[in-house]
Amino acid sequence: MNKLLKSIEKEKIEPYYSDWNVLEAEIREIFSARKLYAEASMNKGINLYKALLNQCSTKDESVVPLNHAERLEFIEANRSTYAAFRQLSELFKELDKKIASKRAILRKLE
Template sequence: MLEEEIRILHVSKDNSPEALMHEGIILYKSLLEQCSSDEEKIAPLNNEERLAFVEMNCRTFAAYRQLQELFNEMQKKIASKRAILNRNND
């Protein structure tokens, strides 16, 4: 799993997590795109600022943690949206 590979690189003090972080950023942006429409944007609070931080600091452990939290928050927002849609369909 990408998350685990990046974590291992940071824990081992390897200086090469950048390529995997870029892969994670691409995945995250794809998720944002797929979960948003013209009428509604689904994104975590301060998403743009936090994503910019991750992109500018992708070699740091702090950026890895921030990206991890962005994914976690998106997962919660998606689950919430699904629950609302299921409630409306019942």
């Protein structure tokens, strides 16, 4: 089995998205209540996203959203803003789509 396919199996990716769904709701609540302590939760989200990226990578290949590096840099520089939260949320969604697409392509090739 292809190493990348093995690393992006649904069972291995699901826990990251389960954690993100809980964290996303928490961060959304923080911003909607206009509270000023979103940075700690955003740090957790950024770390979770990086861990997911690491899961979706092998020595030879990786799955990443378009303009991922620039967008992640923006998020890290502005982690206490709603705009950064929205961007992080979009990165998770786009990565999920990329993973599903890559998984389908790799399975078809096997």
